Amino acid sequence: MRKLFLLLIGIQPWLIYAQHQNYKISDVDLSIRFDTLSVDFFLGGKHATLPTSAQLYFFDQDLHIYKPENVSPDTLFLFQPGKQHHIIWKINEKSWKKDKMLSPLVVVGNPSANNFGMGPxxxxxxxxxxxxxxxxxxxxxxxxxxxxxxxxxxxxxxxxxxxxxxxxxxxxxxxxxxxxxxxxxxxxxxxxxxxxxxxxxxxxxxxxxxxxxxxxxxxxxxxxxxxxxxxxxxx
CATH class of the missing domain: 1.10.287 (Helix Hairpins)
Incomplete structure (x- = not known):
């Protein structure tokens, strides 16, 4: 449980510019209960009638990307724009042992199609x-x-x-x-x-x-x- 605490105390919601051209993720928030982490977010977009998939990732201070397992709903689930949603991660024993400063990142659709902003x-x-x-x-x-x-x-x-x-x-x-x-x-x-x-x-x-x-x-x-x-x- 101490390892879990060390992991979660370092998680800071950082809204980086990772957005799909037709959808926007905002109001990202975290909550934790025992070994379950919930990431809440609001999905907005130009096409309010077209649902889309969304995946949960984390990144550390060196910008390494982490994809959690045992999340619900799964990657095939379609989220309706214009509503508040959440993705739940059942943290496993392997994740407890990672002493990393992690920040959540909700990515809409295919990550390669997202806009992470311009370079230098x-x-x-x-x-x-x-x-x-x-x-x-x-x-x-x-x-x-x-x-x-x-x-x-x-x-x-x-x-x-x-x-x-x-x-x-x-x-x-x-x-x-x-x-x-x-x-x-x-x-x-x-x-x-x-x-x-x-x-x-x-x-x-x-x-x-x-x-x-x-x-x-x-x-x-x-x-x-x-x-x-x-x-x-x-x-």
């Missing part, structure tokens, strides 16, 4: 417009910091920095009685000392961090897609 090339989109690449590597509905927030933050900091730079000026220098300059003029800042440098630097830092984050997430998407097609471990 999506970082180019964030290079053009801050936050744009986020829309293509992950479902933005489940992001704490929305892509448009990144766009607005970069635009605000850069605009404020440019404005502060344009408003900066130096006062007239002070001269001695003999006409020699005694003291150079004081620099006047629009907001605070070195405001333009700090504001522009913050905007650039947010922009660069977004590009790096999208590149990392895109790489994970590509790895996940590859593992679905080449290596699935049975639980």
């Amino acid at each position: 090339e999506a970082a180019f989109l964030s290079l053009v417009v801050p936050g744009l690449g986020n829309y293509f590597v992950e479902d933005s509905r489940y992001q704490r910091i929305k892509p448009y927030m990144r766009t607005a933050a970069v635009a605000a900091f850069l605009s404020a920095g440019i404005y502060a730079s344009n408003q900066r000026y130096r006062t007239e220098p002070s001269y001695s009685v003999g006409g020699e300059m005694w003291k150079s003029g004081e620099v006047k800042y629009r907001f605070f000392r070195n405001d333009a440098e700090l504001l522009i630097g913050t905007g650039v830092a947010i922009w660069l961090s977004d590009i790096i984050w999208v590149a990392i997430r895109g790489t994970n998407n590509r790895t996940l897609k590859k593992n679905f097609n080449t290596m699935i471990i049975t639980l």
Whole structure:
């Protein structure tokens, strides 16, 4: 039972961008009772009258894919869109011994037909417009910091920095009685000392961090897609 606890305490619902073009999985939740794990989810889609199959997978921190056995309903069962559903996994002794940090993933239909998001090339989109690449590597509905927030933050900091730079000026220098300059003029800042440098630097830092984050997430998407097609471990 301790092994089972170690397995389940590491399971975190992570809604990655694994979606079929006609169906959407949302509101994924977990519950556990003794040796039975239930994954609840909502199945939405464009074609509300066409049922479809859905399969339960797990992935670890290295993006290895795991497929549990002894699940119900089986893989041939068709789920009706527009409703809340659940898949139950009867955890066996072999699974108890896997000390892995696992996250659930409900895949509609054939995994190869699912959209796991763009690869690292999506970082180019964030290079053009801050936050744009986020829309293509992950479902933005489940992001704490929305892509448009990144766009607005970069635009605000850069605009404020440019404005502060344009408003900066130096006062007239002070001269001695003999006409020699005694003291150079004081620099006047629009907001605070070195405001333009700090504001522009913050905007650039947010922009660069977004590009790096999208590149990392895109790489994970590509790895996940590859593992679905080449290596699935049975639980």
